[in-house]
Amino acid sequence: MRQILHIDLDYFYAQLEMKRNPKLRKKPVVVCMFSGRSEDSGAVATASYEARELGIHAGMPIIQAKRLGKEAIFLPADREHYSRVSERIMDILQEYDEDLEQVSIDEAYLDISNRNPGNLAKEIKDKIKQQEGLTCSIGIGPNKLIAKMASGTNKPDGLTIVKENEIRGFLKDLPVKKLFSVGPKTEKELNDLGVKTIGDLAKFPKEKLVQMFGGKRGRDLHNYANGIDERPVEPREKQQLSRLASLKEDTDDVDKVKDLLRSLSKSLYERTKKEGVTFKTITFHAIDNRLQMYSRSRTIDESKDLKAIEKTGEKLAEEFLKENPDIILRRIGIRVSNLSRSRKQKSLGEF
DNA sequence: CGACGTGTAAC
DNA sequence: CCTTTTACACGTCG
Numbered sequence A: 001m002r003q004i005l006h007i008d009l010d011y012f013y014a015q016l017e018m019k020r021n022p023k024l025r026k027k028p029v030v031v032c033m034f035s036g037r038s039e040d041s042g043a044v045a046t047a048s049y050e051a052r053e054l055g056i057h058a059g060m061p062i063i064q065a066k067r068l069g070k071e072a073i074f075l076p077a078d079r080e081h082y083s084r085v086s087e088r089i090m091d092i093l094q095e096y097d098e099d100l101e102q103v104s105i106d107e108a109y110l111d112i113s114n115r116n117p118g119n120l121a122k123e124i125k126d127k128i129k130q131q132e133g134l135t136c137s138i139g140i141g142p143n144k145l146i147a148k149m150a151s152g153t154n155k156p157d158g159l160t161i162v163k164e165n166e167i168r169g170f171l172k173d174l175p176v177k178k179l180f181s182v183g184p185k186t187e188k189e190l191n192d193l194g195v196k197t198i199g200d201l202a203k204f205p206k207e208k209l210v211q212m213f214g215g216k217r218g219r220d221l222h223n224y225a226n227g228i229d230e231r232p233v234e235p236r237e238k239q240q241l242s243r244l245a246s247l248k249e250d251t252d253d254v255d256k257v258k259d260l261l262r263s264l265s266k267s268l269y270e271r272t273k274k275e276g277v278t279f280k281t282i283t284f285h286a287i288d289n290r291l292q293m294y295s296r297s298r299t300i301d302e303s304k305d306l307k308a309i310e311k312t313g314e315k316l317a318e319e320f321l322k323e324n325p326d327i328i329l330r331r332i333g334i335r336v337s338n339l340s341r342s343r344k345q346k347s348l349g350e351f
Numbered sequence B: 001c002g003a004c005g006t007g008t009a010a011c
Numbered sequence C: 001c002c003t004t005t006t007a008c009a010c011g012t013c014g
Helices: A012-021 A049-051 A062-068 A081-092 A117-132 A142-150 A164-172 A186-192 A199-204 A206-213 A215-225 A252-274 A306-323
Strands: A002-008 A027-036 A042-047 A075-078 A101-106 A107-111 A136-139 A159-161 A240-249 A278-289 A293-303 A327-335
Touching: A002 A081, A002 A117, A002 A142, A012 A027, A012 A042, A027 A049, A027 A062, A027 A164, A042 A049, A042 A062, A049 A117, A062 A075, A075 A107, A081 A107, A081 A117, A107 A142, A117 A159, A136 A142, A142 A159, A142 A327, A186 A206, A199 A215, A206 A215, A215 A240, A240 A252, A240 A278, A252 A278, A252 A306, A252 A327, A293 A306, A306 A327
Parallel strands: A027 A075, A136 A159
Antiparallel strands: A002 A107, A002 A136, A027 A042, A101 A107, A240 A327, A278 A293, A278 A327
């Protein structure tokens, strides 16, 4: 029987800001991604629990958050700092399972089969507290799905263990939206079928789900609702790297688009160097003033050069704007994919 | 089958 | 009013 541990750093960005400035402790702290197009444009990245009590949540427009809580403290996200701390924490976790699966900057899975889950989880929490002064929430279960959902049930600073025979009861009465992989669209589709809880979904005919959502998705929904998840814990290879930003103002001017695209390309190139990857596919991304998304991509001979990103990106942008003269752009992005580890990457030690 | 474009989801 | 970054499924086309 597998034992999987999921760890989630609590309100990560806001907690780090409180650690950097202890005067912020116990205050409503809102870490923001300012887009730069106007004073308060942008979205909330993370809200402290005190800010959440004011109704402020991640993903919310900053302007709206300010209406809810004038008194809250709004800080710009310092992602470089957060990344550095995250790396140190992932290093700690790797000592417990070298095949750690990092899911995001503040989340990871460990396969802890054949160990004492409770003791191990407490040890990990203590170590992160002691070395970084941070709290986290941990969930443990027979698979990744249950571990992940368990870590979310008791926050912050939680520890939740769900045993095999408890899975059904754990899931049964939760709204479908709470099931991992069910977002707003799927929730709506399921609700329209009268499927409100995960228990309802578990009983729903599998063939109908497959018919509605497609083979893989239909099966996943059925299995997840029944607490079944065979996905292994495995280190993730980066599949793609990208940079996205808002234009200062909406535009269809090729030159304005190209200017921003150049700076995004440069930043993306630096990232490919740091990761030590080569790429074959370059994608230009566009989001128009009605928030409709588009992409144009091209596959080239394997490359690691800035020029390849810049030139291909510009061509794709030009073509896109020429084909769509009526579209007004709001945000653009550049992405590389089809990645390979480049031969001679500087080892971390040389850095 | 690979390349390309879109949609959904998670953080 | 609406950020950033990543993953992956699926349909289509040649």
